[in-house]
Amino acid sequence: MSEQLQFTFDVNGENFTSAGEASVATKKNLRMLGYPPDIIRRVAIAMYEGEINMVIHAGGGFATVTVYPDKIEIILKDNGPGIADVALAMKEGFSTAPENIRSLGFGAGMGLPNMKKNTDTMTIESELGVGTTITMTVNT
Numbered sequence: 001m002s003e004q005l006q007f008t009f010d011v012n013g014e015n016f017t018s019a020g021e022a023s024v025a026t027k028k029n030l031r032m033l034g035y036p037p038d039i040i041r042r043v044a045i046a047m048y049e050g051e052i053n054m055v056i057h058a059g060g061g062f063a064t065v066t067v068y069p070d071k072i073e074i075i076l077k078d079n080g081p082g083i084a085d086v087a088l089a090m091k092e093g094f095s096t097a098p099e100n101i102r103s104l105g106f107g108a109g110m111g112l113p114n115m116k117k118n119t120d121t122m123t124i125e126s127e128l129g130v131g132t133t134i135t136m137t138v139n140t
Contacts, residue, residue, distance in 0.1 A: 006064065011054045013060025015055075016055055026043060027043070043074065043118075047065070051076075057081070058080020061080070063076050071138060071139045072140060075135050078131045080131050082129060090112050115136060120137050122135070122136045
């Protein structure tokens, strides 16, 4: 593919059951474009974890997926409370999820670590009271 394609999704923070719709749509798009299953899996996992985090912690946000000839870039942007300590949030098992979310099986503190593990690059820009932008790439 010589040109870039872009997909943008509104991640609804009001509806917990809709979390994951962007990752499912992206998975379908990448499959139609002929990407190998391992690339699709990595992108889908990173996106899903990000979507869940946006719903749990930020009341939703936006996901933009740009498909370049050599990589897939995922940008997750929210206007939530921000991450107070990014280094701490990156530690496996650290979670600020409320008990009602944990009772649903989420909030185990693996979201950000799983996002990093399934991407080739990941940056987090976060400002308290303003929001968080996470940019990830998966090389193709």
